[in-house]
Amino acid sequence: MTPRPAPTPVPGAIFAALPMPAFLTAAENGQERILDCNSAAEQFCSASSPMLRGEPAFDRLLIDAPMDEAVERARRNRAPIFINDCEVTTGERPPVLCTLQIAPMNDTADSLLLLITPRDIAGRLGRTRVVKAAAKSAIGMAEMLAHEIKNPLAGIAGSAQLLSMGLGPEDRELTDLIVAETRRIVKLLEQVEQFGDQRPPDRRPVNIHDVLERARRSAAVSFGAHMKIGDDYDPSLPDVWADPDQLQQVFLNLIKNASEAQRESGAIRIHTYFERGLQVAGLDGRRVALPLHVEIIDDGPGLPPAIAENIFEPFVSGRENGTGLGLALVSKIIAAHEGWIEVKSRPGQTIFRVSLPMVPAANKESN
Ligand SMILES: Nc1ncnc2c1ncn2[C@@H]1O[C@H](COP(=O)(O)OP(=O)(O)OP(=O)(O)O)[C@@H](O)[C@H]1O
Numbered sequence: 354m355t356p357r358p359a360p361t362p363v364p365g366a367i368f369a370a371l372p373m374p375a376f377l378t379a380a381e382n383g384q385e386r387i388l389d390c391n392s393a394a395e396q397f398c399s400a401s402s403p404m405l406r407g408e409p410a411f412d413r414l415l416i417d418a419p420m421d422e423a424v425e426r427a428r429r430n431r432a433p434i435f436i437n438d439c440e441v442t443t444g445e446r447p448p449v450l451c452t453l454q455i456a457p458m459n460d461t462a463d464s465l466l467l468l469i470t471p472r473d474i475a476g477r478l479g480r481t482r483v484v485k486a487a488a489k490s491a492i493g494m495a496e497m498l499a500h501e502i503k504n505p506l507a508g509i510a511g512s513a514q515l516l517s518m519g520l521g522p523e524d525r526e527l528t529d530l531i532v533a534e535t536r537r538i539v540k541l542l543e544q545v546e547q548f549g550d551q552r553p554p555d556r557r558p559v560n561i562h563d564v565l566e567r568a569r570r571s572a573a574v575s576f577g578a579h580m581k582i583g584d585d586y587d588p589s590l591p592d593v594w595a596d597p598d599q600l601q602q603v604f605l606n607l608i609k610n611a612s613e614a615q616r617e618s619g620a621i622r623i624h625t626y627f628e629r630g631l632q633v634a635g636l637d638g639r640r641v642a643l644p645l646h647v648e649i650i651d652d653g654p655g656l657p658p659a660i661a662e663n664i665f666e667p668f669v670s671g672r673e674n675g676t677g678l679g680l681a682l683v684s685k686i687i688a689a690h691e692g693w694i695e696v697k698s699r700p701g702q703t704i705f706r707v708s709l710p711m712v713p714a715a716n717k718e719s720n
Pocket residue numbers: 544606610611614651653654655656657664669670671672674675676677678679680681703
């Protein structure tokens with residue numbers, strides 16, 4: 354490849370001296386290309402800046418965040434965008450946990466400054482990693498306990514039922530309570546066990562609307578009976594590449610959360626649509642396009658602000674009887690599908706958007 358000269362005077366000494374990888378990029382033929390970069394970026398990419406100039410930025414940098422969308426938004430709003438905790442790799446090195454900043458330069462080229470701050474530079478690495486590791490070991494422990502506790506619980510419930518046969522109605526109320534509460538604990542333990550289940554998805558071509566309809570019907574006769582659940586489907590949507598059972602679990606959890614956010618009544622809308630543009634780094638580092646989108650939209654009170662940042666972490670719950678495993682499981686399943694989940698929430702409207710890949714060309718004939 355021929356080295357290119359820098360097209361514009363670069364923001365000088367400060368840019369060069371920045372301790373983190375910094376790139377100046379501009380859109381060219383619908384692709385974000387590198388105009389220039391500093392020496393930290395050269396080191397990060399193991400390539401010199403003349404080599405990097407002109408290269409598509411997100412071919413050199415594989416980032417597990419919807420970069421096309423972020424870049425478009427930074428330009429449109431003329432405001433910087435921050436993305437926390439995303440993994441960045443150049444394809445040749447293991448992914449690094451980073452914070453990204455995308456700032457519009459407001460120049461004639463409509464260029465952007467992309468700063469990549471590895472979390473160890475930011476000095477915050479410890480905290481997130483430790484929290485995640487602690488949650489992981491807590492799950493391992495909880496899983497073991499769940500397994501051990503379930504058997505004696507079955508004994509307790511069985512004995513209470515036997516006892517109740519010889520009791521009058523007043524005392525039977527107490528044994529019924531024992532049975533009901535042990536059932537509740539068993540259910541909770543099953544959730545913990547399910548979360549620890551590492552089974553990889555069994556992916557095949559799946560009609561997303563079949564999955565959504567099944568989830569909707571089962572919600573409507575149980576936890577979502579008090580909600581009006583409507584649909585707004587794009588019937589021309591192609592199949593998704595997914596494990597239908599795991600996907601159903603995802604949408605059941607999202608509809609359940611939306612239903613639980615409102616006690617009396619409320620509305621949920623399930624919206625599907627096709628939109629290109631969103632891409633993420635897949636499990637093996639290659640880019641995966643996610644053009645199939647499903648939104649679960651409710652008109653409830655919105656996420657509790659105190660936990661809004663951490664809802665996808667295990668054991669984070671804003672509900673009195675919540676285990677906080679629902680969204681952690683959702684995010685685990687979506688990650689295993691190389692998909693993306695995002696939430697936008699304010700009082701009166703919460704949107705969970707799941708973005709998924711289409712069936713890869715190589716797998717189409719098995720349809
Ligand atoms: N649609 C929503 N509207 C308002 N708050 C929500 C919504 N979805 C999730 N939340 C908040 O996020 C928290 C975490 O959700 P998550 O599904 O992980 O756990 P949970 O519902 O509390 O427990 P579990 O799903 O394990 O029974 C919820 O407790 C709730 O406070």
